[in-house]
Amino acid sequence: xxxxxxxxxxxxxxxxxxxxxxxxxxxxxxxxxxxxxxxxxxxxxxxxxxxxxxxxxxxxxxxxxxxxxxxxxxxxxxxxxxxxxxxxxxxxxxxxxxxxxxxxxxxxxxxxxxxxxxxxxxxxxxxxxxxxxxxxxxxxxxxxxxxxxxxxxxxxxxxxxxxxxxxxxxxxxxxxxxxxxxxxxxxxxxxxxxxxxxxxxxxxxxxxxxxxxxxxxxxxxxxxxxxxxx
Amino acid sequence: xxxxxxxxxxxxxxxxxxxxxxxxxxxxxxxxxxxxxxxxxxxxxxxxxxxxxxxxxxxxxxxxxxxxxxxxxxxxxxxxxxxxxxxxxxxxxxxxxxxxxxxxxxxxxxxxxxxxxxxxxxxxxxxxxxxxxxxxxxxxxxxxxxxxxxxxxxxxxxxxxxxxxxxxxxxxxxxxxxxxxxxxxxxxxxxxxxxxxxxxxxxxxxxxxxxxxxxxxxxxxxxxxxxxxxxxxxxxxxxxxxxxxxxxxxxxxxxxxxxxxxxxxxxxxxxxxxxxxxxxxxxxxxxxxxxxxxxxxxxxxxxxxxxxxxxxxxxxxxxxxxxxxxxxxxxxxxxxxxxxxxxxxxxxxxxxxxxxxxxxxxxxxxxxxxxxxxxxxxxxxxxxxxxxxxxxxxxxxxxxxxxxxxxxxxxxxxxxxxxxxxxxxxxxxxxxxxxxxxxxxxxxxxxxxxxxxxxxxxxxxxxxxxxxxxxxxxxxxxxxxxxxxxxxxxxxxxxxxxxxxxxxxxxxxxxxxxxxxxxxxxxxxxxxxxxxxxxxxxxxxxxxxxxxxxxxxxxxxxxxxxxxxxxxxxxxxxxxxxxxxxxxxxxxxxxxxxxxxxxxxxxxxxxxxxxxxxxxxx
Numbered sequence: 001x002x003x004x005x006x007x008x009x010x011x012x013x014x015x016x017x018x019x020x021x022x023x024x025x026x027x028x029x030x031x032x033x034x035x036x037x038x039x040x041x042x043x044x045x046x047x048x049x050x051x052x053x054x055x056x057x058x059x060x061x062x063x064x065x066x067x068x069x070x071x072x073x074x075x076x077x078x079x080x081x082x083x084x085x086x087x088x089x090x091x092x093x094x095x096x097x098x099x100x101x102x103x104x105x106x107x108x109x110x111x112x113x114x115x116x117x118x119x120x121x122x123x124x125x126x127x128x129x130x131x132x133x134x135x136x137x138x139x140x141x142x143x144x145x146x147x148x149x150x151x152x153x154x155x156x157x158x159x160x161x162x163x164x165x166x167x168x169x170x171x172x173x174x175x176x177x178x179x180x181x182x183x184x185x186x187x188x189x190x191x192x193x194x195x196x197x198x199x200x201x202x203x204x205x206x207x208x209x210x211x212x213x214x215x216x217x218x219x220x221x222x223x224x225x226x227x228x229x230x
Numbered sequence: 231x232x233x234x235x236x237x238x239x240x241x242x243x244x245x246x247x248x249x250x251x252x253x254x255x256x257x258x259x260x261x262x263x264x265x266x267x268x269x270x271x272x273x274x275x276x277x278x279x280x281x282x283x284x285x286x287x288x289x290x291x292x293x294x295x296x297x298x299x300x301x302x303x304x305x306x307x308x309x310x311x312x313x314x315x316x317x318x319x320x321x322x323x324x325x326x327x328x329x330x331x332x333x334x335x336x337x338x339x340x341x342x343x344x345x346x347x348x349x350x351x352x353x354x355x356x357x358x359x360x361x362x363x364x365x366x367x368x369x370x371x372x373x374x375x376x377x378x379x380x381x382x383x384x385x386x387x388x389x390x391x392x393x394x395x396x397x398x399x400x401x402x403x404x405x406x407x408x409x410x411x412x413x414x415x416x417x418x419x420x421x422x423x424x425x426x427x428x429x430x431x432x433x434x435x436x437x438x439x440x441x442x443x444x445x446x447x448x449x450x451x452x453x454x455x456x457x458x459x460x461x462x463x464x465x466x467x468x469x470x471x472x473x474x475x476x477x478x479x480x481x482x483x484x485x486x487x488x489x490x491x492x493x494x495x496x497x498x499x500x501x502x503x504x505x506x507x508x509x510x511x512x513x514x515x516x517x518x519x520x521x522x523x524x525x526x527x528x529x530x531x532x533x534x535x536x537x538x539x540x541x542x543x544x545x546x547x548x549x550x551x552x553x554x555x556x557x558x559x560x561x562x563x564x565x566x567x568x569x570x571x572x573x574x575x576x577x578x579x580x581x582x583x584x585x586x587x588x589x590x591x592x593x594x595x596x597x598x599x600x601x602x603x604x605x606x607x608x609x610x611x612x613x614x615x616x617x618x619x620x621x622x623x624x625x626x627x628x629x630x631x632x633x634x635x636x637x638x639x640x641x642x643x644x645x646x647x648x649x650x651x652x653x654x655x656x657x658x659x660x661x662x663x664x665x666x667x668x669x670x671x672x673x674x675x676x677x678x679x680x681x682x683x684x685x686x687x688x689x690x691x692x693x694x695x696x697x698x699x700x701x702x703x704x705x706x707x708x709x710x711x712x713x714x715x716x717x718x719x720x721x722x723x724x725x726x727x728x729x730x731x732x733x734x735x736x737x738x739x740x741x742x743x744x745x746x747x748x749x750x751x752x753x754x755x756x757x758x759x760x761x762x763x764x765x766x767x768x769x770x771x772x773x774x775x776x777x778x779x780x781x782x783x784x785x786x787x788x789x790x791x792x793x794x795x796x797x798x799x800x801x802x803x804x805x806x807x808x809x810x811x812x813x814x815x816x817x818x819x820x821x822x823x824x825x826x827x828x829x830x831x832x833x834x835x836x837x838x839x840x841x842x843x844x845x846x847x848x
């Protein structure tokens with residue numbers, strides 16, 4: 001069986017990179033008595049994989065990882081065992097056991113829901129002003145780095161839904177980012193495009209990935225952890 | 231401040247260096263402690279978190295019900311500049327408390343070239359850099375570690391030094407200062423009280439006078455509270471002294487990212503250049519049972535996948551095979567591997583190594599230190615050419631193809647023949663590899679010979695020695711390099727001699743070097759241990775500005791009757807023993823390993839401390 005684990009990567013650890021997070025989780029697993037699986041070979045390590053790497057600097061509210069188990073345990077037991085040995089900025093939110101035939105998480109991911117919070121200041125207001133225009137447009141070209149190099153890319157098609165909320169203290173942008181053939185869109189690239197539209201060099205913000213999305217067999221967007229186990 | 235810090239973190243390289251929140255660090259709220267201690271490591275986070283001493287003292291202080299200890303590291307240049315521009319004071323990793331708000335600030339002194347970082351950290355933390363300028367509200371700044379064995383170059387910046395093993399003295403210092411805080415004892419009196427603790431040196435209570443030639447004439451206490459001789463503190467029993475049950479687990483990769491199990495302290499070998507070998511005498515081992523219990527705690531609390539056995543000479547640990555066997559049995563299920571660092575070439579190699587299940591066959595390190603037997607006899611490195619070659623043969627037969635050989639250059643009495651010996655040894659290593667039949671040996675031979683520059687250190691038999699001049703070091707490096715051009719399969723690395731020059735000055739310096747240090751820092755020196763930031767010309771300028779010369783400190787042979795700046799410290803080994811060893815060195819006479827019989831180094835004066843001491847030699 002495998003455990004599909006939803007966890008929070010909190011504000012203090014948002015600068016931890018993907019590989020460092022993986023090692024951190026492996027060490028946390030080793031602190032428990034959970035029946036985990038090890039790779040074979042000269043340098044055995046704990047098997048685990050993440051649904052989608054999270055950009056450095058982004059807080060993850062419902063990150064998802066897949067931990068193969070060597071014996072049956074319940075999701076609740078797993079959650080409890082992990083939360084006993086994790087620092088407070090890394091919390092298991094829920095865990096669900098699935099069969100070995102459950103699809104790999106990476107293959108399921110269709111997009112993500114993100115939230116960007118800007119404390120009110122002149123730059124933040126400029127960004128808030130241009131956001132509706134960005135949503136109305138069909139094109140917004142900015143420099144985007146991918147594995148194949150830096151390219152001028154139209155990033156607008158990555159944004160499936162978008163909304164803006166301005167309170168007394170903050171401007172909050174919410175988006176659904178849909179993955180495309182050449183990958184996903186980092187919140188930082190979206191913000192860079194918005195800054196360019198707003199005519200400013202930079203703005204301070206905190207980005208949150210609220211959920212990693214997939215489509216269920218009926219085609220509706222759901223959290224990747226909710227995908228039905230055949 | 232938090233918002234400013236968060237903004238800076240978005241801009242700097244490796245922001246996780248500054249964010250803390252690692253496993254096993256949410257110890258207790260600083261606001262609830264009666265007294266707060268900032269453990270300052272004068273280097274970057276990656277170096278700091280690799281240091282076992284930090285983890286030991288962090289755990290000891292935090293286990294005191296009335297105290298809290300938080301960590302503070304030297305920020306990298308990008309963060310430094312950002313903090314200065316945004317007026318963000320240096321803060322602790324745990325609670326982001328500005329340095330100046332702590333009651334006690336403690337620096338660990340591991341390396342001379344980190345001294346400027348101490349000044350930078352104090353300044354950035356809002357603490358008056360000079361001890362004399364601190365007032366009643368300012369923290370007490372203490373320091374310990376190997377470089378505290380000659381504290382004089384830092385005397386102007388540190389209120390009190392702790393000499394010797396830190397486990398007990400740190401508790402005495404924190405507890406005393408806590409009592410003082412409760413009753414509002416004035417700063418001057420607190421320092422006088424500190425001076426009464428064994429191993430504590432309060433520099434402001436002493437005065438130094440000099441001869442016309444610049445050597446020390448007199449060094450005396452000027453306050454009845456200060457002892458004439460500062461006797462270092464010892465841990466008597468390694469099985470009962472504190473060792474952490476849990477240690478912080480960094481998120482990012484640090485230099486030594488594993489459990490370090492200190493299997494013993496001290497070394498019986500008596501290599502004459504080695505300061506650690508003299509400072510940490512005598513050898514005190516931990517029992518296998520103690521170590522197993524400590525490993526059990528640490529694996530459980532950290533989840534680390536590797537344990538390294540740590541000591542000055544792990545191969546000398548009396549129960550090494552039993553320890554390895556039991557550790558491996560215990561942790562096989564959790565796939566925790568055991569590795570042996572600082573392998574000496576005359577250690578139990580084959581048996582123990584064959585047992586460690588995950589020995590990375592990437593590279594094996596040997597430290598012959600010198601190229602000829604004569605030279606090795608001078609430095610008392612009890613290793614022969616035959617030993618070395620047989621160990622190399624074992625290594626190559628055992629599947630290694632890459633070995634590193636460490637040497638020193640500029641050792642006392644060294645000749646070109648000794649230097650040529652370095653290349654010969656490199657060549658012999660290559661031959662040892664080709665002597666293993668093809669098909670039985672691993673592919674990709676690499677013999678890397680590295681030569682550091684000899685730095686005379688206090689409390690070693692070579693404390694009287696001069697370092698070679700820069701020109702001579704460069705000539706010698708060139709000479710060795712040339713010898714290596716003819717050897718295929720071996721390469722030669724060397725060190726920047728100018729860094730070694732400054733190391734020699736600050737290792738053996740006196741009080742006046744505080745001025746040089748302060749001047750160099752004003753001129754912009756910091757992070758000098760990082761080659762890209764070391765600026766020799768600025769250091770030389772600082773010496774000139776203070777009317778002093780590096781030659782006096784580094785390039786001068788000292789006389790037997792010279793009063794040395796660190797003579798007021800009783801470090802265990804006596805000056806008499808060190809001088810005797812120095813004379814034997816000049817005659818290329820070796821001295822036996824302590825385990826073969828007591829050599830009367832001075833430790834035998836401490837009853838019951840050394841298991842090899844012969845009390846009759848007192």
